[in-house]
Amino acid sequence: MTQPPHDEPTARSQDELREQVERTRHELGDTVQQLADRADVKTRAREKALAVREQAETRVHALRGQAETKVHALRGQARTKAAHVAHTVEEKLPEPVRQKAAQAEQAWQDKAPQPVRDHRTALLAGAGAVLVAWLLIRRRSHS
Structure with a gap:
């Protein structure tokens, strides 16, 4: 706000002078409030802490989602690998062992309770x- 020199009148009437005084009071009040807000360190620190907390919560949420996605992928890979290993082992079994396994499978189907049969793959x-x-x-001990 620029002010005219003090020797020049700024208002033409008392009403204009009152308006200028009121405007100046309002501007001064705003300036004082801004200075008071800047000087209120406790409130500024609280606001900053709240902002940091919100950022941390957002980051934790994002990381949790990434971790869940990774775990899901790893579980799928582990299941695939386990199935592959089981199939490989089954192929390498001698025929008498396969026959015994088939008999055991049939006996298991006949006698296993339903909850156990529901989790057969695992x-x-x-x-x-x-x-x-x-x-x-066994291979290492014979070597």
Whole structure:
């Protein structure tokens, strides 16, 4: 706000002078409020902390989503690998062992409770992993 020199009258009437005084008061009030806001360190710190917290929550949410996606992909890869290993082991089994396995499979179907039959794939994958481990241990001990 530029002010005219003090020796020149700025208002032509008392009404104009009152308006100028009121405008100046309002501008001065705004300026004082802005200075007070800047000087209120506690409120500014609280606002900054809130903003940082919101950013952190957003980042955590994004990272959690990425982690869930990664875990889902890894589970799928593990299932595929387990199925492949089980199939490979099954192909390498001698015929008498395959026949025994087929008989055991039939007996299992006849006698296994329904909840166990519902989770057959997971159980077979686990059994295949145990069999692979047993074969690897046996191979190392004979070497």
